[in-house]
Amino acid sequence: MSIATRDTNELVIRSRGMAKNFGSVKAVQNLDLDIERGKIYGFLGPNGCGKTTSIRMLTGLLTPSEGQVDVLGMRLPEQASKLRYHIGYMTQVFSMYRDLTVRENLSFVAKIYGIHGTAQSTRIDELLQLYNLEELANHFAGLMSGGQRQRLALAAAVLHKPQLLFLDEPTSAVDPESRRDFWEKLFDLSEAGTTILVSTHYMDEAERCHALAILEHGIKRADGSPQALMEEMNAHVVELQSDNNRQVKQALISHPEVISAAQLGTRLRVLVDKTIEQPDTWLQNQLPSEDYRSLKRVRPSLEDVFVTCTGKGQG
Amino acid sequence: MNFYYRIQAIFYKELMQLKRDRMTFGMVVMIPLIQLLLFGFAINTNVRYIPVGLVDQSQTALSRILVQTVSATQVVSFKSQYATVPEAEQAIARQEVRAVLIIPEDVSQRLVRHGTVGLATPPATDEETSRPIAQWLTDGSDTMVASSIKSLRNMPLAELLSKPANRSIPTFEVTLLYNPEQRTVVNIVPGLVAVILTMTMIMFTSAAIVREREHGNLELLINTPLKSIELMLGKIIPYIFIGLIQVSLILCLGYFIFHVPLNGSLAALAAITLLFIAASLVLGLVISTIAKSQLQSMQMTVFVLLPSILLSGFMFPYEGMPKVAQSIAEALPATHFMRLIRGVVLRDVDISSMSFDLIWLAVFTVLGLMVAAFRFKKRLD
Ligand SMILES: Nc1ncnc2c1ncn2[C@@H]1O[C@H](COP(=O)(O)OP(=O)(O)O)[C@@H](O)[C@H]1O
Numbered sequence: 001m002s003i004a005t006r007d008t009n010e011l012v013i014r015s016r017g018m019a020k021n022f023g024s025v026k027a028v029q030n031l032d033l034d035i036e037r038g039k040i041y042g043f044l045g046p047n048g049c050g051k052t053t054s055i056r057m058l059t060g061l062l063t064p065s066e067g068q069v070d071v072l073g074m075r076l077p078e079q080a081s082k083l084r085y086h087i088g089y090m091t092q093v094f095s096m097y098r099d100l101t102v103r104e105n106l107s108f109v110a111k112i113y114g115i116h117g118t119a120q121s122t123r124i125d126e127l128l129q130l131y132n133l134e135e136l137a138n139h140f141a142g143l144m145s146g147g148q149r150q151r152l153a154l155a156a157a158v159l160h161k162p163q164l165l166f167l168d169e170p171t172s173a174v175d176p177e178s179r180r181d182f183w184e185k186l187f188d189l190s191e192a193g194t195t196i197l198v199s200t201h202y203m204d205e206a207e208r209c210h211a212l213a214i215l216e217h218g219i220k221r222a223d224g225s226p227q228a229l230m231e232e233m234n235a236h237v238v239e240l241q242s243d244n245n246r247q248v249k250q251a252l253i254s255h256p257e258v259i260s261a262a263q264l265g266t267r268l269r270v271l272v273d274k275t276i277e278q279p280d281t282w283l284q285n286q287l288p289s290e291d292y293r294s295l296k297r298v299r300p301s302l303e304d305v306f307v308t309c310t311g312k313g314q315g
Numbered sequence: 316m317n318f319y320y321r322i323q324a325i326f327y328k329e330l331m332q333l334k335r336d337r338m339t340f341g342m343v344v345m346i347p348l349i350q351l352l353l354f355g356f357a358i359n360t361n362v363r364y365i366p367v368g369l370v371d372q373s374q375t376a377l378s379r380i381l382v383q384t385v386s387a388t389q390v391v392s393f394k395s396q397y398a399t400v401p402e403a404e405q406a407i408a409r410q411e412v413r414a415v416l417i418i419p420e421d422v423s424q425r426l427v428r429h430g431t432v433g434l435a436t437p438p439a440t441d442e443e444t445s446r447p448i449a450q451w452l453t454d455g456s457d458t459m460v461a462s463s464i465k466s467l468r469n470m471p472l473a474e475l476l477s478k479p480a481n482r483s484i485p486t487f488e489v490t491l492l493y494n495p496e497q498r499t500v501v502n503i504v505p506g507l508v509a510v511i512l513t514m515t516m517i518m519f520t521s522a523a524i525v526r527e528r529e530h531g532n533l534e535l536l537i538n539t540p541l542k543s544i545e546l547m548l549g550k551i552i553p554y555i556f557i558g559l560i561q562v563s564l565i566l567c568l569g570y571f572i573f574h575v576p577l578n579g580s581l582a583a584l585a586a587i588t589l590l591f592i593a594a595s596l597v598l599g600l601v602i603s604t605i606a607k608s609q610l611q612s613m614q615m616t617v618f619v620l621l622p623s624i625l626l627s628g629f630m631f632p633y634e635g636m637p638k639v640a641q642s643i644a645e646a647l648p649a650t651h652f653m654r655l656i657r658g659v660v661l662r663d664v665d666i667s668s669m670s671f672d673l674i675w676l677a678v679f680t681v682l683g684l685m686v687a688a689f690r691f692k693k694r695l696d
């Protein structure tokens with residue numbers, strides 16, 4: 001984890017054609033990933049798009065139906081048992097023991113990783129402090145709130161100081177305040193050199209990642225840094241103000257060039273295909289002028305990227 | 316070294332969980348206690364005081380003495396008297412009584428000519444003299460009741476006439492070793508050790524892996540460097556202690572309540588018990604790697620438990636069972652342990668002379684552990 005290796009953009013995860021079928025269900029199809037060391041990489045997609053299945057294949061818990069997977073230079077699933085010492089995994093479903101206390105849970109995980117004696121108690125105290133769990137040390141994990149459980153699960157996942165951390169929808173059961181704190185912790189870990197792969201269905205979280213992949217029905221629709229994705233997006237974004245949003249929306253989405261029109265309060269956010277060079281004038285031509293009060297082009301957001309590359313917007 | 320620490324981690328975790336699971340913890344003590352009392356008091360193959368009826372067609376002093384003599388055996392107890400035989404038959408059908416003694420009008424004549432009384436030694440071909448003096452009408456559906464009544468067939472009648480008996484010398488003399496008073500409980504208590512251990516040991520571990528899966532803990536476990544065999548060993552070790560507690564409880568209560576002695580050595584007892592506990596725990600683990608839910612693991616436990624109670628020799632002698640049942644019994648650890656523990660507790664047998672059962676249990680344990688560890692894949696698919 002020296003500076004030198006970080007500069008060379010060494011690949012921590014590399015997959016080619018990774019796929020998983022459950023019977024006739026194609027949970028993940030032909031997934032190519034190149035994830036660099038030290039990055040926070042996101043999997044963005046709705047429920048059932050294959051995020052958990054992908055993470056399980058990358059951790060060696062599931063055997064891919066097809067494709068080649070290398071994680072930390074180890075070939076999966078053959079070298080899965082060797083990989084276990086170097087990765088941490090926070091599962092989507094809370095997987096700590098509910099009838100053990102916070103400290104007992106951490107101590108259990110520590111022993112499993114061969115950390116004992118004073119090294120263990122020092123590390124656990126450090127984690128309890130870092131993740132605000134000191135007062136909860138003797139509480140049963142099963143009786144804690146979503147945010148507290150999440151901090152415990154993260155503490156357990158990083159206990160053995162893994163180089164690579166997998167987080168599966170870590171913030172789905174957590175309030176916005178805790179989510180913000182949680183991301184602070186992730187940036188601290190990333191700063192210290194840990195590579196993080198995090199799955200989410202929240203746009204704002206995805207936007208914090210250094211790079212991300214947008215998944216739909218097990219297929220990667222796009223990947224890259226959030227900025228690049230927004231710049232290279234296949235659509236223009238126009239916002240218009242109108243009094244009868246619903247009617248205008250109905251009128252607009254009947255045009256094949258309009259990818260989507262979403263209501264945001266009194267505004268209507270319209271995505272127009274890139275083939276239209278002047279989307280504002282084009283829209284003005286499509287709509288009678290009394291239908292809207294104002295009309296202007298705006299900067300795209302990650303949500304716009306998501307809409308354009310999934311569902312109707314996709315190729 | 317890590318091997319040891321990881322087993323210890325699982326062991327300690329199981330212990331903490333067990334300690335906090337009041338229900339399970341209570342069962343550790345309650346199951347042996349309740350079962351011992353139930354089986355100890357309820358099961359009795361020497362049936363006594365069977366309710367019976369009487370149809371006395373002779374109404375003589377002799378018939379009354381006959382009834383008293385029969386009562387004195389304690390096998391039956393006369394509940395009611397019926398005027399006619401059909402009435403008595405209906406009483407049997409209603410289960411008011413299990414059998415009826417019919418004393419014929421000519422009971423006195425029959426008695427004086429009766430061979431066992433010795434007033435005459437008539438030729439065996441003489442129809443008139445070889446008739447029994449009275450008749451038992453018995454509900455034969457319960458074979459245990461029926462055979463108790465049948466045991467009255469050759470009841471001595473000498474006292475009836477206060478005459479010296481012309482008792483025939485028995486063909487065999489029977490000496491009853493180990494349980495001279497013929498108390499059923501003597502055989503039941505050591506057998507109960509096998510039944511209760513089968514029940515609790517398999518039950519505890521059969522849910523072990525399934526529970527981790529159902530609670531979502533499995534995904535955490537298999538992502539760690541923990542090995543299957545470490546998980547399996549860590550899971551069974553705490554229950555070995557529980558098994559030993561239960562055995563001590565059963566044998567102590569058996570000694571104090573039912574006066575069942577421990578004739579063999581404690582060392583031999585400990586050795587065979589540990590072996591059987593290990594075999595049962597491992598069987599539970601194998602079930603746990605097959606079952607998909609805790610309900611399924613429970614069903615499979617019962618599936619093993621029933622033949623262990625019925626075929627192991629606990630309730631019915633192994634030798635009396637048909638070949639198929641015997642082969643099934645041989646496949647159950649409980650059968651082998653049943654022989655061993657009865658041998659040690661009742662007959663102070665030298666266990667090295669029962670090495671087949673010992674080796675069978677040891678091999679079963681090792682193979683089972685390997686199967687469980689092999690079946691438990693560190694994968695989700
Ligand atoms: N063990 C499994 N057996 C069968 N189908 C599965 C299994 N796990 C996941 N799937 C299916 O694979 C698809 C992707 O699921 P998943 O990876 O859990 O999605 P996500 O984590 O993005 O919500 C879904 O259609 C799901 O039903």
Ligand SMILES: [Mg+2]
Pocket residue numbers: 048051052053092168169
């Ligand atoms: Mg998921």
